[in-house]
Amino acid sequence: MQLEDYFNFLAPDDIRLKGSRIGIETILYEYIYRARTPEEIAQIYTSLTLDQVYATILYYLQNKEAVGKYIADWLEWGHRMREEQRRNPPPVVARLMKLKAEKEAKEKANNAQISNG
Numbered sequence: 001m002q003l004e005d006y007f008n009f010l011a012p013d014d015i016r017l018k019g020s021r022i023g024i025e026t027i028l029y030e031y032i033y034r035a036r037t038p039e040e041i042a043q044i045y046t047s048l049t050l051d052q053v054y055a056t057i058l059y060y061l062q063n064k065e066a067v068g069k070y071i072a073d074w075l076e077w078g079h080r081m082r083e084e085q086r087r088n089p090p091p092v093v094a095r096l097m098k099l100k101a102e103k104e105a106k107e108k109a110n111n112a113q114i115s116n117g
Helices: 024-032 038-044 050-062 064-087 091-116
Strands: 007-011 014-017
Touching: 007 050, 014 024, 024 038, 024 050, 024 064, 038 050, 050 064
Parallel strands: none
Antiparallel strands: 007 014
16 A cells, blocks of 8 residues: 555645545644654544554655645644634624623623722
C-alpha cells in the first residue's frame, strides 16, 4: 500500500483519511501543537486506526513544506471564521448576548442601589 492510499485528496485544502471525515489537520494539530503521541491520538479518534495516524504523521514528515502550509492555511481560516462569527453572530447568539448584557446591567444597578441604600 502506498502512503497516499491512506488519504482522500478532495481539494488542495481538504485532505481526509480514507473511510472517515477526519482531515489530516485534525491529527497533525494533535501531534504538532498538543504534542500527543500517535497512540494517544488513536485513542482520542477511535474511528481511526493507529496505522492511519502513523501514515498521517509520515505524510507530514515527508512533505513538511507543503503540509506545513496546509496547516498554516487551516489555522488562518479558523481564525478568520472565529473573527467573522464574533463580528456577525448568528441571531440566536446575538439574542443571548443581549439578554446577558441586560442581566448584568440589572445586577449592577441593584448592587449600586444596595450600596447607596
